[in-house]
Amino acid sequence: MHILYLALALFLLLNLIAGMYRVLRGPTVADRMLAAQLFGTTSVAILLLLAQAANQPALLDVALVFALLAAVTAVAFVRRAWPGAEANHDPH
Amino acid sequence: MIVNASQKTDPSHPDSSDRPDGHRVTRYVGSGALRLGAFALVWWALTGGAVDSWLVGLPTVLIATLISLALVPPFSWSLTGFVYFLPFFVWQSLRGGTDVAWRAFHPQIPINPGIVKYPLLLPPGLPRVFLINTVSLLPGTLSAELEPDELIVHALDTEQNVLAELKVVEQVVARLFAISLKNGERNRNVQTN
Amino acid sequence: MLHWAFDGLLGTGLLWLAWRALTTPDLFKAIVLFFSFGLLMALAWVRLNAPDVALAEAAIGAGLTGALLLAALARLDTSNQPANPVTGDGESDLVDH
Amino acid sequence: MTLINGLSAVLLIAGSVFFLAGTLGLLRFPDIYTRLHALTKADNLGLGLIVMGLAAQSQSWATVGKLLLIWVLVMFAAASVSQLIAGRALQRGIRPWKR
Numbered sequence: 463m464h465i466l467y468l469a470l471a472l473f474l475l476l477n478l479i480a481g482m483y484r485v486l487r488g489p490t491v492a493d494r495m496l497a498a499q500l501f502g503t504t505s506v507a508i509l510l511l512l513a514q515a516a517n518q519p520a521l522l523d524v525a526l527v528f529a530l531l532a533a534v535t536a537v538a539f540v541r542r543a544w545p546g547a548e549a550n551h552d553p554h
Numbered sequence: 555m556i557v558n559a560s561q562k563t564d565p566s567h568p569d570s571s572d573r574p575d576g577h578r579v580t581r582y583v584g585s586g587a588l589r590l591g592a593f594a595l596v597w598w599a600l601t602g603g604a605v606d607s608w609l610v611g612l613p614t615v616l617i618a619t620l621i622s623l624a625l626v627p628p629f630s631w632s633l634t635g636f637v638y639f640l641p642f643f644v645w646q647s648l649r650g651g652t653d654v655a656w657r658a659f660h661p662q663i664p665i666n667p668g669i670v671k672y673p674l675l676l677p678p679g680l681p682r683v684f685l686i687n688t689v690s691l692l693p694g695t696l697s698a699e700l701e702p703d704e705l706i707v708h709a710l711d712t713e714q715n716v717l718a719e720l721k722v723v724e725q726v727v728a729r730l731f732a733i734s735l736k737n738g739e740r741n742r743n744v745q746t747n
Numbered sequence: 748m749l750h751w752a753f754d755g756l757l758g759t760g761l762l763w764l765a766w767r768a769l770t771t772p773d774l775f776k777a778i779v780l781f782f783s784f785g786l787l788m789a790l791a792w793v794r795l796n797a798p799d800v801a802l803a804e805a806a807i808g809a810g811l812t813g814a815l816l817l818a819a820l821a822r823l824d825t826s827n828q829p830a831n832p833v834t835g836d837g838e839s840d841l842v843d844h
Numbered sequence: 845m846t847l848i849n850g851l852s853a854v855l856l857i858a859g860s861v862f863f864l865a866g867t868l869g870l871l872r873f874p875d876i877y878t879r880l881h882a883l884t885k886a887d888n889l890g891l892g893l894i895v896m897g898l899a900a901q902s903q904s905w906a907t908v909g910k911l912l913l914i915w916v917l918v919m920f921a922a923a924s925v926s927q928l929i930a931g932r933a934l935q936r937g938i939r940p941w942k943r
Binding site for chain 1: 749750752753756757760764767775776779780782783786787789790793794796798799801802805806809810811813814817818820821
């Protein structure tokens with residue numbers, strides 16, 4: 463099982479690095495942000511696998527923080543760095 | 555303690571009318587107790603059941619309950635609706651995941667995306683927010699924007715019957731929040747006719 | 748063996764990301780690269796058996812600094828446009844235009 | 845025990861396949877809306893399967909609770925964030941890709 467956890471963690475890390483292509487190529491800023499969001503989810507999964515492989519439950523807390531902060535960054539992006547077009551405000 | 559809490563977060567004074575206010579207090583107490591239990595469960599999971607942690611945990615859970623009551627006032631929901639919703643949601647997200655994965659793996663990328671407008675029957679507020687988040691996780695649909703009376707959905711495959719699926723989802727969410735949509739539908743028809 | 752592969756990939760990725768984040772001319776791209784760098788760095792701390800440092804890196808390095816940099820970038824953009832003077836209240840200024 | 849191990853291994857591998865699908869979708873799909881589809885659905889399902897695979901192995905109920913909490917948080921964050929991004933993209937007039 464140990465080998466499986468590590469192999470899957472490696473596989474997910476490869477996924478993450480492949481997704482880096484979208485950060486570099488864009489084309490829109492939202493695409494880059496989206497890729498960063500994907501990294502957040504993928505690293506949560508990697509952390510869960512590493513926590514199980516190393517038998518370190520403390521890593522689950524790190525995963526929890528990852529899950530929370532990916533959302534914070536994305537909201538900061540939409541509210542601050544990517545404002546709506548003219549004469550548009552939030553419909554909420 | 556809980557009764558105090560509900561009175562504190564209650565914005566109106568108890569001098570208006572007697573019966574609705576008493577009703578409101580029981581609502582606050584009931585949902586406060588429920589949320590207290592839920593937050594206690596979360597704290598227990600976070601700390602791994604350590605006994606000492608409750609010294610900090612008890613006040614934290616209480617404050618979290620008070621804040622949640624202040625931010626989201628009690629709403630009606632039904633247990634059977636919830637029991638019905640969970641397997642529906644799990645099954646649909648399984649379908650949604652496999653659907654999008656199949657399209658991503660397919661050499662030709664068989665997608666036919668487009669914007670679909672769905673006339674909403676659900677009342678505004680929490681049920682709609684919940685519907686939006688649910689729709690985004692379901693097969694082939696992604697809620698994009700909420701207009702006053704309709705939901706703008708991006709569909710991955712417009713050839714599928716997206717509207718019918720959305721109708722089912724809306725019914726399930728309505729059942730979760732103990733709302734009957736038939737009523738709303740009739741009202742709507744009266745308005746549009 | 749798998750450990751070596753994982754760590755090697757992580758280290759190479761970190762160096763590459765750091766290089767790209769420093770050299771890219773597009774500020775927004777640089778911020779996203781920095782954000783990804785923070786995520787990978789936290790993973791590296793985990794691999795170094797320091798989950799507490801990883802926690803701090805995830806919270807401060809990846810999360811908060813990323814959000815702050817995005818906010819800073821937004822202010823830079825508005826101050827570049829002479830029509831929209833910075834009023835001090837960045838949020839309403841940005842969202843309602 | 846071996847049965848649980850096998851089940852958990854299957855769940856973990858299936859989860860990783862969905863992560864691969866999410867990455868492929870991110871790289872191959874033509875516009876931001878379709879990429880959001882891949883991101884929210886495939887990744888959440890992948891994480892869910894991995895969470896379940898690990899929960900089947902875990903020793904204590906508290907760990908299971910924490911795993912589920914992480915999943916629910918990620919799912920909620922992904923759903924709201926995708927809605928925010930899609931809504932803002934529509935507002936800014938980014939046209940959805942048509943076949």
